[in-house]
Amino acid sequence: MIIVAGHLRVDPAARARFLTEAANTARMARAASGCLDFYLSADPIEPDRVNVFERWSSRYTLGAFRGSGPSGLSAAEIRSADVREYDVAE
Structure with a gap:
């Protein structure tokens, strides 16, 4: 299993818009084969x-x-990111 976890930094004034746009990505990810969970x-x-x-x-x-x-x-809206991938043995 692969876990991707961390955080992004965005302009506080643009965060709501960023998350609204991210909802489409989340829907597509959750529908993808092998996706067990996905959220921002x-x-x-x-x-x-x-x-x-x-x-x-x-x-x-x-x-x-x-x-x-x-x-x-x-x-362009992401100011910085600290997101890592972890390979987890079940």
Whole structure:
């Protein structure tokens, strides 16, 4: 199993719009083969932080989604990112 976890930093004034656009990515990910969980959420404490969590059945299924998934999230809106992948033995 692959876990992707961490956070993004975005302009606080643009966070709501960023998350609205991210909802489409989440819908597509959740419908993808091998996606066990996927969400981006507003941090309740820090107004510029977006929390990231994904859980995939394998590196292959994650790679397949990344290769065919949407590119709608604006990288220009992301000020910084600390997101890591973990290979977890079940």
